[in-house]
Amino acid sequence: MSFKFDQVPNRRNPQRSNKWNYYPKDVLPMWVADMDFPAPKPILATLHKAVDHGVLGYELPSQALKETVAARMDKLYRWKVKPEAVVAVTGIVSGFTVAARAFASPERGVLIQTPVYNEFHEVKNNLGIPQLDAPLIQKVTGNILSYEIDWAVFETQARKAGMFLLCNPHNPLGIIFSRKDLLKMAEICIANDVLIVSDEIHSELLLDDNKHTPLAKLSTEIANHTITLIAPSKTFNVPGLFCGFAIVPNQELRERYEKEVHHMRLHVSSMGLFAAQAAFSGRCDGWLEELREYLSANRDFLVNYLAEYLPEVRVTFPSATYLAWLDFSKLIESGRITGTPFQYFLENAKVAFSDGKIFGAGYENFVRLNFGCPRATLEKGLERVRKSLA
């Protein structure tokens, strides 16, 4: 490995990291979705150059940047996107919030597949739009958890929805939905006149040899019903720069979407735009290839560790992302954990996970673990968990 993913950076400086400063100093943070790795050099060099210039004026998303985004879709997926279909947004949460403002309503809410990224649940709170849950069905094989779509529930909820907010690859489950599932979800949405917003922020964080297919690539009809959200932020670990892209091939949808972006005055920072250009240029792809290998090995380490030392804990085997979903129900039932696992480990192991309950109703026995960190950090966290249960 030429990149030093094993190096443990100091992120405790009060100005530098929410992940590392939110909890007291003795707590090891394994929660919010950013990684403990420096961004690849071409991005850092681009940012240094801008700072060295000294004048940090207003920037707009350039034609060159839109072409770079479109070229990346072509290179990765052979998905032909017109540069004018690309709309810059101040991150993906803004991106789907804008879509919900424009296309959902109190009469026709937002369909989501729980357990799912906590910010998906905030649409309801922020905009007063009903949330329509289509919980995924849990399967257990040994200590491995997997999930599948409950089609009857999905279809029932789609009938009441104005917008379907898809998370693919899925946070926190690490699922890459199959082509067959994507087609069926799209078909149901189109039949019920439901706009699809496909959050594909994790689409380049693929583990092993897994492949991602953008939903909108499946057909022109689907593309015309879909807003795809992508960003360099998770892949290249620059989430603090807040820059993402909505790809909206349908002109009418795009005009409505852009109007809403304009109403909200969502201007992307110059640094975010510069970083995105470098990130999607292809110059960071060597770094990304090694990162994916490192993350796949971290996932294996985690799953093997749990199987060996904590076989009562069930865990997903993610195909993408650096997030794992852990079920502590057995330890709760046997009385070894009291209260929620999130609180238990925060207090007894000094490890901060993401609390399962923020991903949906009924997930209090779960936590999400972020393994986007040096292996030594991951091992330290797992050791603390094990000792707290000994």
Ligand SMILES: Cc1ncc(COP(=O)(O)O)c(C=O)c1O
């Ligand atoms: C599925 C998903 N969407 C969006 C985001 C956040 O996007 P942004 O920071 O660009 O708003 C995250 C962050 O964890 C995520 O997992």
